Amino acid sequence: MERRGKKYQEVAKKIEKNKVYSLAEGLKLATETNPAKFDASVEVHVKLGVDPRQADQNIRTTVVLPNGTGKNVKVAVFAPEDMHESAKKAGADIVGDETFLKQLDKEELNFDVLVATPAYMPKLGKYARLLGPRGLMPNPKAGTVAVDVAKAVEEAKAGKVEYRVDKQAIVHLSVGKVSFGEEKLSENAKAFFDSLAAQKPSSLKGAYVKSVNISTSQGPNIKIENPIA
Structure with a gap:
């Protein structure tokens, strides 16, 4: 003391x-x-x-x-281009596909939550050592591996x-x-x-x-x- x-x-x-x-x-x-x-x-x-x-x-x-939570949660979405607009409307701060991977290549992690579609998860495999220790790797249990990315974004923003x-x-x-x-x-x-x-x-x-x-x-x-x- x-x-x-x-x-x-x-x-x-x-x-x-x-x-x-x-x-x-x-x-x-x-x-x-x-x-x-x-x-x-x-x-x-x-x-x-x-x-x-x-x-x-x-x-x-x-x-x-x-x-x-009282925090402004920055949400990134890694999904096909046809989902980008709905993700943005739901409040996503970062939305991308191949361009997003280039950010990860540079180790730019300017987000708090990462949402990805099941089909896009294999592409994140090579970044497991970057994302995993920081708790940023999408996970089905956390609701961050989702088919409905807009809903996942809304929940993250609302306090999930x-x-x-x-x-x-x-x-x-x-x-x-x-x-x-x-x-x-x-x-x-x-x-x-x-x-x-x-x-x-x-x-x-x-x-x-x-x-x-x-x-x-x-x-x-x-x-x-x-x-x-």
């Missing part, structure tokens, strides 16, 4: 060290303990009792946050986000910005937890959720009661 800035130490005093808060209390505290001068993201971190090495426990899916368990069996997800306020953050968080509950593997023995924590991007950690029954 001594190594933290004065602002961090000041806001951290609002959090009782060993107390486990309700979701509503935690979200309220998160909005009050943002030490940054910018509108920080409010992040949820869930430690699960799964083994990510097991195929049926390697959780990866999407959820539509009802109030969006992907989450997945990492090697430490933790799921991390931003549920909005501090400026959203408690009500909108709560609606987003509940949508996420409902989605996560539905992903519980049938083969799992023992506790599904081990711990839940909330914090802003640079703020102190807040322990939360398990909201998943």
Whole structure:
């Protein structure tokens, strides 16, 4: 704590060290303990009792946050030319076919989400090492491999986000910005937890959720009661 800035130490005093808060209390505290001068993201971190090495426990899916993420999501579409116009109307920021591949050749990744048609996926194979580690490779589970690219674009723009368990069996997800306020953050968080509950593997023995924590991007950690029954 001594190594933290004065602002961090000041806001951290609002959090009782060993107390486990309700979701509503935690979200309220998160909005009050943002030490940054910018509108920080409010992040949820869930430690699960799964083994990510097991195929049926390697959780990866999407959820539509009802109030969006608070971020301007830049969406790129890699699809045949006859789909370009509808993709643009749906809000795509970058649309292309062969010209788009030339951008990838130059490692120009000026987008947050990449949508591709199933037929165009093989063409992205050579870029797996570029896109994969950055979470940009289109995936059917994420809804980014789609026949209806316009719909996929609309969903991405509206707040559809992907989450997945990492090697430490933790799921991390931003549920909005501090400026959203408690009500909108709560609606987003509940949508996420409902989605996560539905992903519980049938083969799992023992506790599904081990711990839940909330914090802003640079703020102190807040322990939360398990909201998943």
